[in-house]
Amino acid sequence: MNFTPANFIKNLIYILKGEIGLFFALGIIALSVIVLNKVFTDKK
16 A cells, blocks of 8 residues: 555545535525525414
8 A cells, every 4th residue: 555645635626626515515405494494484
């Protein structure tokens, strides 16, 4: 098994893409929950 730190640097772009994807997915879920709360709240 070889340890090559250069490969970690090369893979940072994939880590970044995954983090951005998670950020957008959680953002969409949070926005949909906010919208659903506004639509279905009781107007007393």
